[in-house]
Amino acid sequence: MIPPDLRTWAEIDLSAIRHNVRVVREKIGAQPGILAVVKADAYGHGLSKVAAALADQVELFGVTNVEEARGLADLGRDVLLLSPSLPAERREVIERRGIATVSSAAEAAEFAGGRINFKVDTGMGRIGCWQDQAVEELRAMGHLKNVELHSISTHLPSADEDEADTLTQLSRFAELAAVFRQLAPSAKIHVLNSAGILRFSDHAHDLVRPGLMLYGSAYPAEFQSALRPALTWKARVVLVREVGPGRSVSYGRTFTTTRPSRIASIAVGYADGFPRQASSRGAEVLIGGHRCPVLGRVTMDQILVDVTAAPEIETGEEAVLIGRQDREEIFARDLAEQAGTISWDIFTGIKGRVKKISP
């Protein structure tokens, strides 16, 4: 039972996450390893519980930095740091046997006694060694004593958006990978993020790096039905009011009633991560099995929804902001689109006032 005094909370279904890992496995087949990306508190789903639930299904975990890696110390899995490490973080990375992502032989030399992932930039344009110099740089790395080359990787900037461009990028990287194999036969090669796994699974190489799809949100949307959303975000109705026609609702008075209305205040706002940008963009919440439109602007601590069509709704009732209720479902991507953003941003934007519950 959810305590009746909880105002807003997220229910995390760990069995859905385990299901989504099995979808990854079906896509890539038996051979490649799975590096579960659990950065940013497992995309807002709660690092320790998610990682513990996944540990027996995956070979490695991926996090952003060494601070996040601390939370995984007891699970007995390798941890790869997806972002560059600060000079001040390097000692702890080495001591923890973390796998540091490096962009050059010079950076690799800073990890003496440790392990590295050599990142190649094939078009992401963020970190890594530009592809034309990658073979030369890898040769230079081969001369380093006492640095273990765990893996070689690249990242796809538009796997969910641009098929032709991604295929060109993947085939160019495959040519490079053949050379890498000669130079560093034991290094694991990896490329695919979630959209890559869903669309280009024959490019799995040795490891894949699913993030978002583990949590059950699919880009492109055509793959949504294969995945189970793990997060249901709820908030309670804190007040219901009857108002007449011609009454403005919320800050800026951007919405005015045109008929006698029942308007519910829901105990969630942008201070909880409900995006203010979704104001007046067609967002809805589910209450008592009804889709109820969000009216006017999202405020810091409350949103206002039209419950005129649902006269039975009372204070204390649960509203679903993301997730399923009876036959209706709101996907993270729906709220993201109304806010002009993406599911990754919605999940990681859910704030500390929202208690996480994994039944």
Ligand SMILES: *Cc1c(COP(=O)(O)O)cnc(C)c1O
């Ligand atoms: C975050 C991240 C991923 C996971 O991406 P999704 O699109 O969430 O699957 C994979 N690789 C790298 C390098 C990342 O930073």
